Amino acid sequence: MDERVREHARTLVDWSARVEAGDDVVVSVEEGAHDLGVAVAEQLGERGANLVATYSSDELTRAYLRAHDGDFDGDPDYERALYERADSVLILKGTNNTAGTADVPDERRAAHASARQGVREARLDTDWVSTQHPTRAMAQQAGMAYEQYRDFVYDATLRDWEGLAEEQARLKGLLGEGSEVRLVADGTDLTMSIAGRTAVNSAASVAYDSHNLPSGEVFTAPEDTEGVVTFDVPMTVRGRRVRDVELTFEDGVVVDIAATQGEDVIRSVVETDAGSRRLGELGIGMNRGIDRVTDNILFDEKMGGTVHLALGRAYDACLPDGESGNDSAVHEDLITTMGEGSRLAVDGETVQEDGVFVWE
Known part of the structure; x- marks a missing residue:
């Protein structure tokens, strides 16, 4: 086994999840992540944690949803109980087919x-x-040789997270004290309120209210969105390709949708429920170890010089105690490049210009 797999597991268990002896841990292992699952199990055993492993597969999900009549009974109590009793849940992604659920009907996916x-x-x-x-499927989707992609993943993942957390704290402070954010870029002029919201320093650890490894972003929960935004980073959404998505907002709600590819997919996301018509997240990428788009949201949204906005659910960590944010069954991220001519401003003060922060 590549020693970087074991280092990945140690980082996940110690820095990210902060697992301790006696913790009840659910580990969801996707079909191509077997080696990482073995390494994580070893780390949990060394720490005296309790392990329940589950198996995840796009082919399995596809078979179930396509065979089902689409009339789902509601929450499966037995699965909810598993998570209600857990201290930590570690989700190990590693698909063998990035389009494994592409032919599942959108309405059935949404109902599920x-x-x-x-x-x-x-x-x-x-x-x-x-x-x-x-995995090789992810390398192929990224347009990279497998060995090259492995280097890319570990360069983004095995970082000095403590040092990056200190750098991101500067932006967290600005957003936490601010009231309004404006994004200006090619095809984008968007304003949104962040008054009273908490900005999260997403430094790949639950100690920072951060739940992705790798991470490297600062995010918050916007509201009262106005204007237009163009997402120029190509992505795969629900197993299908989308490009150049343009959304127009009025009174915080999507009122117009356009795209050069995959417009029907974006419409299906927006039409999921009332909350999917609003933004649940504004995230600003700061991980300079991610130097290219790979069609994987876990990496692409963290890339320095990008901003991502999510349709749907807002994270509770961004909200004041007792306040409910945007609620939805979906949380779908879309990314725009903050390149030459772009500007990100907080309360009228420029924080980033041409994709570079004022302190860089």
């Missing part, structure tokens, strides 16, 4: 997601962390 919202909420109440094991 809505029926499982209670399960999702229970999982999000744990110290959960999602990470990516490099």
